[in-house]
Amino acid sequence: MSALLELTGLEIRFGGLRAVAGLDLSVAPGAVHALIGPNGAGKSTVLNAISRFVTPAAGAMRFGGESLLSSRPHQVAQRGIGRSFQNIELCGQLSALDNVLIGMSTHIAERNPFWPSPARLRNERRERDEAMRVLGRVGLGEFADRPARQLDFGRQKLLDLARALACRPRLLLLDEPAAGLRASEIRMLDALLVDLVRRDGLAILLVEHVMPLVMSIAERITVLNFGEKIAEGKPEEIRRDPRVIEAYLGRGVDASD
Amino acid sequence: MNERIVLGVVGLAALAAIVLPLPIYILYVGNLLLTYAVLAIGLDVLLGMTGQFAFAHIAFYGIGVYTAGIVGNRIGLSFPIPLLAGAVLAAAVAFAIAIPALRLHNIYLALTTFAFASAAQWVFRSWDSLTGGVNGLRLASTPLLGWHVVDDRDAYPVLLAVAVLMILLRLGLQRSKLGRSMAAVREAEPVALTSGIDVRRVKIAAFTISGFFAGAAGGMLPLFQSYVHPDSFGLETLVFALTIVVVGGLGSLGGILVGVIVMGLLPEILREAAVFRELIYGAILILSVTLMPRGIGGLIIRRGE
Numbered sequence: 001m002s003a004l005l006e007l008t009g010l011e012i013r014f015g016g017l018r019a020v021a022g023l024d025l026s027v028a029p030g031a032v033h034a035l036i037g038p039n040g041a042g043k044s045t046v047l048n049a050i051s052r053f054v055t056p057a058a059g060a061m062r063f064g065g066e067s068l069l070s071s072r073p074h075q076v077a078q079r080g081i082g083r084s085f086q087n088i089e090l091c092g093q094l095s096a097l098d099n100v101l102i103g104m105s106t107h108i109a110e111r112n113p114f115w116p117s118p119a120r121l122r123n124e125r126r127e128r129d130e131a132m133r134v135l136g137r138v139g140l141g142e143f144a145d146r147p148a149r150q151l152d153f154g155r156q157k158l159l160d161l162a163r164a165l166a167c168r169p170r171l172l173l174l175d176e177p178a179a180g181l182r183a184s185e186i187r188m189l190d191a192l193l194v195d196l197v198r199r200d201g202l203a204i205l206l207v208e209h210v211m212p213l214v215m216s217i218a219e220r221i222t223v224l225n226f227g228e229k230i231a232e233g234k235p236e237e238i239r240r241d242p243r244v245i246e247a248y249l250g251r252g253v254d255a256s257d
Numbered sequence: 258m259n260e261r262i263v264l265g266v267v268g269l270a271a272l273a274a275i276v277l278p279l280p281i282y283i284l285y286v287g288n289l290l291l292t293y294a295v296l297a298i299g300l301d302v303l304l305g306m307t308g309q310f311a312f313a314h315i316a317f318y319g320i321g322v323y324t325a326g327i328v329g330n331r332i333g334l335s336f337p338i339p340l341l342a343g344a345v346l347a348a349a350v351a352f353a354i355a356i357p358a359l360r361l362h363n364i365y366l367a368l369t370t371f372a373f374a375s376a377a378q379w380v381f382r383s384w385d386s387l388t389g390g391v392n393g394l395r396l397a398s399t400p401l402l403g404w405h406v407v408d409d410r411d412a413y414p415v416l417l418a419v420a421v422l423m424i425l426l427r428l429g430l431q432r433s434k435l436g437r438s439m440a441a442v443r444e445a446e447p448v449a450l451t452s453g454i455d456v457r458r459v460k461i462a463a464f465t466i467s468g469f470f471a472g473a474a475g476g477m478l479p480l481f482q483s484y485v486h487p488d489s490f491g492l493e494t495l496v497f498a499l500t501i502v503v504v505g506g507l508g509s510l511g512g513i514l515v516g517v518i519v520m521g522l523l524p525e526i527l528r529e530a531a532v533f534r535e536l537i538y539g540a541i542l543i544l545s546v547t548l549m550p551r552g553i554g555g556l557i558i559r560r561g562e
Contacts, residue, residue, distance in 0.1 A: 051451055077453030091444035093508075099448075102441045105434070106453035113433035114425070167453055 082169030103166030299470020308443030316377030321475020340476030347472025509554020
């Protein structure tokens with residue numbers, strides 16, 4: 001099957017620093033691909049390139065067979081790529097529901113706000129219903145009207161995920177969705193991500209340090225170190241790879257962490 | 258919904274009926290407050306709703322006054338054409354400078370837009386043949402359907418109607434998709450971008466709408482003022498409008514309307530104590546920033562939570 005997301009020879013520089021060096025990575029439709037590596041390995045930078053926040057110095061990025069380089073950042077969501085953030089980015093003053101509605105921007109039309117026509121009210125109700133379904137999916141249904149900043153940390157992470165899901169993506173970019181979550185929350189996240197892949201056919205590119213989650217849901221793992229790919233393979237291969245153990249797992253973070 | 262509309266109309270009619278027989282001075286102050294309200298709401302569209310610290314607002318206010326004044330003086334067109342001309346020209350200029358200015362952020366945006374406002378004031382001061390330069394510009398009385406708006410009593414209901422329309426426009430903006438996108442840009446630009454919101458377009462729209470409000474506020478002046486001077490479009494007025502928005506509460510329409518009443522009445526109350534005026538302004542600003550960082554509107558919301 002042809003890849004949904006395909007990065008070839010991706011190179012990203014910040015001044016003299018080579019943050020990502022010649023990375024090849026492809027994500028098949030409906031697959032979970034994990035991108036792991038020590039802090040500063042360039043994982044978030046890869047996501048930022050796909051989101052078009054940074055422009056690569058060299059290499060190609062194709063999504064659904066077409067180059068991503070011609071898209072501006074806001075067009076990436078329109079093409080079917082949703083994204084969550086490592087440091088929670090939310091519209092704190094707005095309600096959880098409004099955050100999800102912001103995530104739905106790509107399929108909400110601008111309409112006359114001055115006249116409460118039946119068509120407008122019907123569409124608004126349909127959009128609210130869809131946003132409520134997405135909130136319900138991550139288990140935040142009862143917090144719809146709560147300002148986002150009043151939610152606890154774990155729920156803010158889930159809201160960030162709901163907002164990313166709201167654009168009806170084919171590919172989700174998740175930047176450490178499990179960081180700082182409690183074990184029970186990670187189990188719930190695990191089940192949710194599996195459900196998104198099996199039921200909705202979503203593909204996920206997952207940057208994550210929480211190894212049990214990575215080993216549980218990833219079909220393939222790419223390991224970055226200092227911007228270079230040092231290994232790629234199935235979870236059991238990666239677990240045994242000596243270079244990975246040396247660069248990453250060997251340094252106090254072991255696979256059963 | 259319909260009940261609220263009826264209540265609103267009855268309330269406004271009552272407001273007009275109560276205020277109209279009052280002494281002319283009170284009506285003058287009322288007219289000033291209505292103008293400040295439109296000016297401050299427009300500033301808040303950019304500052305409070307969209308989170309962009311741009312300070313060209315005062316220039317758009319000036320463009321509104323001079324355009325409306327000149328169209329009124331030279332062509333003598335009936336209300337609301339001079340006002341609309343001022344608002345539309347101010348919006349057009351805002352749109353034109355938004356495109357380059359909004360590539361900048363934070364302090365750079367603030368400085369650049371303030372520089373533009375200073376340049377605009379220099380134009381008002383120097384273009385003698387059009388603006389009257391430092392001698393100021395006499396404003397002819399505004400014709401309205403074969404009748405003339407001569408004094409503050411005539412102007413009050415007209416200005417009240419304009420202010421109410423602008424408030425409705427602001428409420429519609431808040432309810433619209435654009436309003437929600439503006440909030441997203443204010444709260445978290447990366448979220449807005451990855452959600453598919455064209456952040457640049459939203460900022461340009463906010464800038465243009467904000468300019469439209471400032472121009473409309475300027476266009477309200479010729480209805481009750483007979484003279485305008487370029488000194489009115491400098492730093493002092495900008496700080497005054499900013500104070501209204503900050504004391505009232507960024508992004509809070511109700512708070513800003515209270516801010517307009519408090520800050521707008523102060524200079525009138527302090528007429529006898531002009532020496533202390535700046536001092537008292539400063540004290541109010543400091544107290545409000547330290548004691549209620551989200552302004553009067555913030556207090557209202559906290560009660561509600």
